[in-house]
Amino acid sequence: MIRSLKHCLAPAKLNLFLHVNGRRADGYHLLQTVFQLLDYGDSLDFDTRDDGVIHRVSEVSGVPAESDLIVRAAKLLQIAAAQKHGKHPLGADITIKKNLPMGGGLGGGSSDAATTLMALNHLWKTGFDRAELMAIGLRLGADVPFFIFGQNAFAEGIGETLQPVETADRWYVVIEPGVQIATSLIFSSEELTRTTKLVKMADFSGHQDYFGKNDLQIVATRLFPAVAAVIHWLQQYGDARMTGSGACVFCAFEREEQASKVLQLVPKCWKVWKAKGISSHPLKDLL
Ligand SMILES: C[C@@](CO)(OP(=O)(O)O)[C@H](O)COP(=O)(O)OP(=O)(O)OC[C@H]1O[C@@H](n2ccc(N)nc2=O)[C@H](O)[C@@H]1O
């Protein structure tokens, strides 16, 4: 029996565009977005335990273990497995190397949760299929189902209605402005435009490099001048925009050398990295 899975990537995502089309009665917003997976992210190790305990081995600054999405994902899977099969005794030691900034709009916490659900479903042999695991993931956050879906996607609803989409091969420069943005702060703003007209997936596929906008960007840049400064700087080199509810800002390049050149020019006050877009999640075939 396999007891461990090591060096599992929890990839970052970018929102290549993000339109807010309305608001549901429960306050959640109706969106249209394209999610792009990157070859850069957090790294997680899983070792199963026989005593049912879920133990986060590493410290994550500012996130107590019981509220960590990794621990919450593992516990939710235990409960779902107990409902499906009767009592489920397995637990896990989970080690995480956090590379993604929190409140960065890169989906770090959601991706950690998705990787946890996929890895432990495999190790514990709990036997949930992709759709079942996505439904469990949605209880943890609107972005989690996308990572379990495992491929670049055109998303609607609150982000959980997904269709696979082909995206162009691109290298991305991602700059971290050094501020942490709470998603709920941006969505609750009075200034947020919630009336962008619906688009079709084919509209994106035709002109993807310059398609659409991020409706959350105006709100985030007003509240966080550091984000505005990064966008202003990176726009010298292309159509720089914010991902998700911020704070990170990205720009796409056709060739790696172009991205590397820009990387070297970025002012030292900002953390920056480059990543390649990937077409599928490295753990996709576990399901
Ligand atoms: C904006 C997006 C775009 O991909 O990503 P991030 O920038 O957070 O990574 C997502 O929609 C975020 O997904 P996620 O980060 O999982 O959000 P959740 O934890 O479910 O929700 C956080 C809060 O954001 C608001 N929220 C989230 C999603 C949505 N469609 N409408 C909302 O109004 C709600 O106020 C909710 O309480």
Ligand SMILES: Nc1ncnc2c1ncn2[C@@H]1O[C@H](COP(=O)(O)OP(=O)(O)O)[C@@H](O)[C@H]1O
């Ligand atoms: N494993 C985790 N990694 C990151 N953040 C987590 C994790 N578990 C819980 N959180 C909480 O989720 C919040 C959002 O983090 P994250 O998903 O990285 O940002 P974003 O939604 O902007 O992409 C953090 O500020 C933190 O309080």
